[in-house]
Amino acid sequence: MSAAGASEGSEASIDGARTGDPEALASLYHAHGAALYRLAYRLTGTPQDAEDVVHDVFVGLPEALKRYEERGSFTGWLKRVTARVALMEVRRGKRRREVALEATLPAVDPPPDPSSMALRVAVDSLPDLLRSVLVLKEIEGYSHAEVGELLGISTGASRVRLNRAMRLLRKTLENGR
């Protein structure tokens, strides 16, 4: 276990989760579950899909940890795995467009202001390919090389898609005013 990994994931929890220990898995969930859920939500666009993604990640984690090479940040590794599962979910279908609007908007307290809501709707209305790049680059802070690796595209393609996403977002927001 590297020092970086140990500090983020607690060496004991990772070792325990690797053997399938429920308490260790619960400990990792408490440490990382909320952040992974937010990442999955931003990529998939619905709470239900985000829930499924996080469910799948933690259900598959004990077996995946056996192949985890313990290099670099454990949180970073976990986020990349979650992003991959979420992107697979996004590629799989368009059914999320059929989900009732009330079910897709996050329940937050206090309720978001109208401009924030407009931005949220504009981001959600982006095509999946563009939204993925926007979320990974601008919200999650990945580099274009990392975005390219996650999406299976070149660094240049990642830049182009981000550019298109920004233009489309600006246009949507301007039209909404």
Place this chain on the structure above:
Amino acid sequence: MSWKDELRRLPAPEPPDELLARILASRAAGVRVVLPMATRRVASSRIVRFAATAAILAGVAWLGWQAVTTRSGVESELPPVWVIGGMPFIPSTAFGQERVRPAMSPRYPLIAQIQPTRVRAGRWTYEGSTTGDGVFTTSQGPPRTIVIAAGNFEGQPIWVASSSPEMADTVLVDRVTLRPLRYVRPMRHARLVQQFSHDSIDELLYLGPRPNARERTLRGAAAFPDLGVGPMLVSWSPHSLELLVQALPLSRAWRGSVYSANWMSMATRVPTFTALDLRVTGTGRVTGPAGTFDCWTLEEREGDYKSVLWVSKDQGWLVMTRHTSSDGSGKWRTEWVNETHLVAVDTLPTPLTP
């Protein structure tokens, strides 16, 4: 604050409280998920690919050399078995006899809570249509009517569910547990009978004589993957799900899985039991010839196959289904959308469920 900062501050919901419990329950139930792992960087993957290609070429060259050198003396048309035996590219005969596909595990806890008294006897008629690329629509043929009637089987109160126009297949379902007891499907040159006991399923498939094939009877048996007490579906029965959804206690966060029994004689292509995963994704109102229904929308998933179901909130009737052929990968040239709509309902007097 720039709008990029605003983007980073966009609110996102917190995970629901019960998610951890669901994860742990899934693990305890034996659910396993293979996660996509990080790939190597391009440079290193190129090296690996180059090394693998070189190794394969060297191996093929060596095999060719061995084949040539061993042919001195006795000429043989057979490949040099002593060389290739046990190599991963040349599987043994026994390897070919292994099952091709493993059974699929459920994604959610198996459905244990049902409301069997909600199931009604009656007739439900559906019409289907197929739309290609949102442009042209064709009918899926004559309407299909599902009949659910009360009956008795070996002294046990049951539901008898069958479908027309063929009325070809019939499934007998325990009225309390909604578990199938017997499934019969007559076909043109064949007949399938599945008998469900408390722990296993027995199958008999009779194949009648054909011009170029002799008469055959195939038998099979398989142990249930579950405890043998909850609901189960019959994959090839078109009306098994319609009966079950009437008894599901659906709510906003509801989800559950149920095993579906396939033909054992097709086990090389389809596992004997597959898991069908259902979850509520939202609500919607559907208006059609049978009326207007406030519905739950359910995602139905069986492996990679996904559909959306609309189930009426008050009666639990399956009002509409939609399956889209495209998976978003772009590999499909035409996107086909199959829909079925409830066009008529005729409920019958229903005896009390014991």
